[in-house]
Structures are given as structure tokens and as C-alpha cells.
Ligand SMILES: [Zn+2]
């Protein structure tokens with residue numbers, strides 16, 4: 001929160017995005033503080049690298065459905081207030097929060113992992129993408145709690161996949177640690193895992209000459225843009241050991257880098 005306020009002062013053109021993020025983070029933290037520890041323990045469990053299957057089953061996530069409905073409503077309220085949601089979409093999402101089928105909707109969202117192959121073959125569906133985005137934000141307190149409790153107990157030395165070993169989510173961001181390793185940060189549970197420093201996590205292209213990389217002006221952030229699938233990944237360069245990656249802050253601080261990448265023809 002403090003870092004977001006500092007960012008707002010340093011870069012006033014990012015103030016609206018930072019304000020929205022502060023509210024989303026506040027809602028997430030209030031609910032996350034009430035989420036119980038998951039009952040599964042996972043001590044030294046190895047996710048199956050060969051079958052690329054993450055370890056956390058939907059039934060193992062400690063979801064309180066009253067709190068989940070609250071998260072959906074609050075997320076929609078915040079997005080609407082910052083004009084990121086149109087009224088009809090807002091109404092649809094509020095209706096979903098009251099719907100008795102919500103558990104099935106969330107289970108199916110959780111179990112459909114977003115593989116690059118599927119992304120390419122599916123027709124673009126903005127309505128579904130929007131709903132997925134709201135579900136992702138509403139599920140975050142529950143999944144982040146699981147990541148805190150369970151990810152450090154997994155044995156990950158054999159996991160070389162670009163998907164989260166815990167929940168199967170796609171990476172949303174990356175962190176370059178003081179050992180110059182690249183860790184991917186899960187878009188769903190915000191957990192981190194080591195991944196090859198160059199390979200594109202979306203299509204697994206590892207041809208160095210087909211990855212375009214550039215940094216922000218201050219050198220703190222880096223983009224890896226793939227010339228095969230045209231998607232890009234942003235990273236916080238923490239080699240100086242100054243701080244860990246902070247997804248809520250770094251995703252806002254890098255909005256100008258997103259614009260630069262999109263201008264060059266890449267997609268997030
Ligand atoms: Zn995850």
C-alpha cells in the first residue's frame with residue numbers, strides 16, 4: 001500500500017490505476033485475513049512434471065462462499081467505480097454473485113487451465129475474459145492463502161513447467177532474484193517458481209534470437225517479448241536485493257511498458 005502511494009506521487013499519470021489497485025488490494029487483504037489454513041499439508045510433495053499436473057485440487061481450497069460472494073460484489077463495485085466495467089457487465093456479475101450455481105462456475109474456471117494452445121484456437125470472447133478476470137481477483141484471497149501455506153512445502157526441483165506447480169495458473173509477472181534466476185509469479189495464487197531465464201512461458205519458444213527483451217527507462221523492469229506467439233512477460237529486476245517483487249505495485253508501475261510492448265505488436 002505504501003509503495004502504491006509512493007508510486008502515485010512519483011508518477012501522477014498512474015494515480016487512477018494506483019487508486020483502483022489500492023482498493024482491490026484492501027478488499028483482498030480483508031478477506032484473506034479470515035481465510036483458514038488449508039487442511040491439506042503437501043509436505044515435500046512433488047508436482048508431476050511429466051504430466052504437468054499442479055497439486056492443488058479445487059476441493060482443497062478453503063473457500064467460504066459468503067466471503068467469496070462478497071469478494072465478487074466488491075470487485076465489481078471497484079471496477080465499476082473506476083469505469084473498468086460497463087453497466088451491463090456489472091449487472092451480470094452482480095447477478096452471478098447471487099446465483100446458486102456460482103460454485104460450479106468457479107470450479108469450472110479453476111479446472112480449465114489456460115494453455116496457449118487453447119488461447120489460440122478459441123474465438124475471442126470478451127464477455128468470458130471479463131468474467132475470468134473478476135473470478136481471478138475474487139479467488140485471489142483464497143488461492144494466495146494456499147500459496148503462502150503450501151507452496152514452500154512442495155519439492156520443486158523437478159518442476160520445469162511454465163505453469164504454476166500449485167494451482168496451474170499462467171504467469172502474470174516475473175522476478176529476477178539476487179542470484180539472477182528468473183521466478184514466474186502466478187496470476188491466480190501469486191505464488192512463485194523458478195523457470196528458465198529466457199524461454200517464453202506461453203509457447204515455450206527458447207530461441208534467444210526470437211525473444212525481444214528491453215527494460216524500463218530506470219532499468220528496474222524488463223520485458224521479454226516472444227516473436228513466435230507475440231505475447232510478452234514483464235519482470236521486476238531484483239538483482240540488487242532491494243526488495244521482492246510486489247505484484248500489486250509492479251503491475252501498475254509497468255503500465256508504460258505495456259503500452260510500449262503493445263505498440264510493438266505484442267499482446268499481454
Ligand atoms: Zn498458482
Ligand SMILES: [Zn+2]
Pocket residue numbers: 200201202203204205226227228229230231
Ligand atoms: Zn511465445
